[in-house]
Amino acid sequence: MGTPSDIKLIDENGLRVDGRTPEQLRPIKIQTDVLNRADGSAYIEWGGNKIMVAVYGPREAYPRHTQDIERAIVKARYNMAAFSVDERKKPGPDRRSVEISKVISEALQAAILVEQFPRAQIDVFIEVLQADAGTRIAGLTAASVALAAAGVPMRDLVVGCTAGKVDGQIVLDLCREEDNFGQADLPMAILARSGKVVLIQMDGDLTTEEFDRATSMILNATKRINQIQREALQGKYIAEQGGE
Numbered sequence: 001m002g003t004p005s006d007i008k009l010i011d012e013n014g015l016r017v018d019g020r021t022p023e024q025l026r027p028i029k030i031q032t033d034v035l036n037r038a039d040g041s042a043y044i045e046w047g048g049n050k051i052m053v054a055v056y057g058p059r060e061a062y063p064r065h066t067q068d069i070e071r072a073i074v075k076a077r078y079n080m081a082a083f084s085v086d087e088r089k090k091p092g093p094d095r096r097s098v099e100i101s102k103v104i105s106e107a108l109q110a111a112i113l114v115e116q117f118p119r120a121q122i123d124v125f126i127e128v129l130q131a132d133a134g135t136r137i138a139g140l141t142a143a144s145v146a147l148a149a150a151g152v153p154m155r156d157l158v159v160g161c162t163a164g165k166v167d168g169q170i171v172l173d174l175c176r177e178e179d180n181f182g183q184a185d186l187p188m189a190i191l192a193r194s195g196k197v198v199l200i201q202m203d204g205d206l207t208t209e210e211f212d213r214a215t216s217m218i219l220n221a222t223k224r225i226n227q228i229q230r231e232a233l234q235g236k237y238i239a240e241q242g243g244e
């Protein structure tokens, strides 16, 4: 997270590099049932991010020694396509994708009624086709829609957003330039209704006041994003009825 002082990320009118106001989200679109072979799937476009999610299961966990006799295990795999970033991403898992897979798995596990499926495994494949900052949150937000579309019993949808510090100001939903050259990046996800925090990470430094402002901006935004998730799921059911 470099901070070259010659890069101006907020102009004299208070607008950001992509013309947004500090609390404005990038455009978000979510579509369900985009893959035929998956039990559930979702595709999200969030700003320049394009991410596909496929859900399989619950199905018997394999190999057997990985089974938990009390609950299903949730295995999310976050992967960036080689062509998803400016410089070709070397295929295969790296430290970053292993970390992101872990935090996403834990966040989803908090939402899924895992105790209903002992010895089972739920696989969630998150494929980033185009990356533009905020992919872990966009992937997680789409994954919870894909799980719901698969009919996996859940307490709640997981919804998230990032906020960060750019040119000394707290702003919502960082784009790539802001992520690269800003001073802090705070991805966070909650259970939509209860507000329980299921993912929070921070890169860079914020004061306590800045942290409070960032988290309250995120919480505000999750209401709008959750609405988009629910509309995507309603769209699914309308389409299904229409097809009968």
Ligand code: CDP
Residues within 6 Å of the ligand: 085, 086, 087, 089, 096, 131, 132, 133, 134, 135, 136, 137, 176, 179, 185, 187
């Ligand atoms: O994507 P997210 O913000 O959750 O994670 P990050 O590690 O903060 O990465 C921020 C952004 O850096 C990604 O969304 C990509 O746009 C970019 N990136 C990249 O260009 N090449 C990589 N190998 C990893 C990330």
